[in-house]
Amino acid sequence: MTARPILAVGSIALDTIETPQGQRQEILGGSATFFAVASSLFAPVRLVGVVGSDYPEEGWRLFRERGVDVSDVQQIAGSTFRWGGHYSRDLSGRETLFTHLGVFEDFQPLVSDENRLTEIIYLGNIQPSLQLAVCEHMTAARRIISDTMNLWIDMNREELEAVLEKTHIFLINDEEAAQLTGHDDLESAARWLLKAGPSTVVIKLGHRGAFLATNGARKHIPVYPHARLVDPTGAGDSFAGGFIGHIANHDESQLEEAVIRGTATASFTVEGFGLEGLLRATPEGVEHRMETIRGLID
Numbered sequence: 001m002t003a004r005p006i007l008a009v010g011s012i013a014l015d016t017i018e019t020p021q022g023q024r025q026e027i028l029g030g031s032a033t034f035f036a037v038a039s040s041l042f043a044p045v046r047l048v049g050v051v052g053s054d055y056p057e058e059g060w061r062l063f064r065e066r067g068v069d070v071s072d073v074q075q076i077a078g079s080t081f082r083w084g085g086h087y088s089r090d091l092s093g094r095e096t097l098f099t100h101l102g103v104f105e106d107f108q109p110l111v112s113d114e115n116r117l118t119e120i121i122y123l124g125n126i127q128p129s130l131q132l133a134v135c136e137h138m139t140a141a142r143r144i145i146s147d148t149m150n151l152w153i154d155m156n157r158e159e160l161e162a163v164l165e166k167t168h169i170f171l172i173n174d175e176e177a178a179q180l181t182g183h184d185d186l187e188s189a190a191r192w193l194l195k196a197g198p199s200t201v202v203i204k205l206g207h208r209g210a211f212l213a214t215n216g217a218r219k220h221i222p223v224y225p226h227a228r229l230v231d232p233t234g235a236g237d238s239f240a241g242g243f244i245g246h247i248a249n250h251d252e253s254q255l256e257e258a259v260i261r262g263t264a265t266a267s268f269t270v271e272g273f274g275l276e277g278l279l280r281a282t283p284e285g286v287e288h289r290m291e292t293i294r295g296l297i298d
């Protein structure tokens with residue numbers, strides 16, 4: 001099977017990050033950036049997004065080198081989205097220091113006629129209204145996979161629930177799942193989410209792995225145990241990149257393998273600041289880590 005293309009929307013950002021390992025200012029980041037770099041290891045990727053007039057050439061070069069189609073990324077006057085985050089000593093907690101929406105404030109997503117026909121769609125973390133706007137452009141959607149974050153659960157719950165109704169596979173981390181559903185235990189949170197629209201839910205548990213729930217089954221997948229943790233930023237979107245990259249190459253019976261590929265892909269991301277770790281990943285390197293993870297599943 002040749003890999004089917006994926007259309008993705010999300011933030012294209014300049015990130016400022018503080019972890020116990022060090023700091024970086026205004027480095028390439030954003031949910032769409034991590035997703036595109038990760039998924040382009042496995043499938044053709046078409047990005048929808050916006051950057052400002054200050055977006056560096058380095059970012060365009062990165063997409064070009066990875067063969068990412070950026071014809072639906074608009075560059076408009078104003079500032080690129082900026083996000084700052086600070087991690088706790090053990091890297092398990094993250095505090096947002098600032099979110100400057102910049103050109104995202106009045107962004108209207110546009111999708112070219114050709115890209116509208118894409119069947120696999122990733123609605124990465126951005127305002128739910130923009131996720132919905134992208135859905136409306138798509139004329140042949142077969143699989144909609146979406147993600148979100150605490151900010152939108154707080155501020156835009158109604159639109160987020162509308163996104164959930166359209167979603168086939170929902171990816172969320174455990175804290176956000178508790179916030180969205182009102183349930184701390186995984187089973188109840190998964191049940192709530194499965195009633196809200198998606199037929200598959202993946203709850204990401206950080207260093208504890210991921211919980212896959214479908215209407216018929218539950219499965220826990222552990223993390224790759226040998227990753228050297230430096231900066232977890234982008235791990236969620238890299239997970240999505242590996243997960244959807246797998247779906248683009250296989251049929252739907254392969255959800256567990258898709259979670260394993262997502263987990264293996266994200267393990268590269270956490271090993272460096274920003275994109276550094278992920279850029280060291282190769283399809284063979286990911287396969288190798290998948291093998292290790294498979295060996296840990298009971």
Ligand code: AMP
Nearest residue numbers: 011013029030083125233234235236237
């Ligand atoms: P992750 O660590 O996978 O949750 O994603 C981190 C990325 O999300 C960073 O590169 C940020 O630029 C981006 N990000 C943070 N907050 C937001 C937000 N409110 N909307 C869109 N993207 C965001």
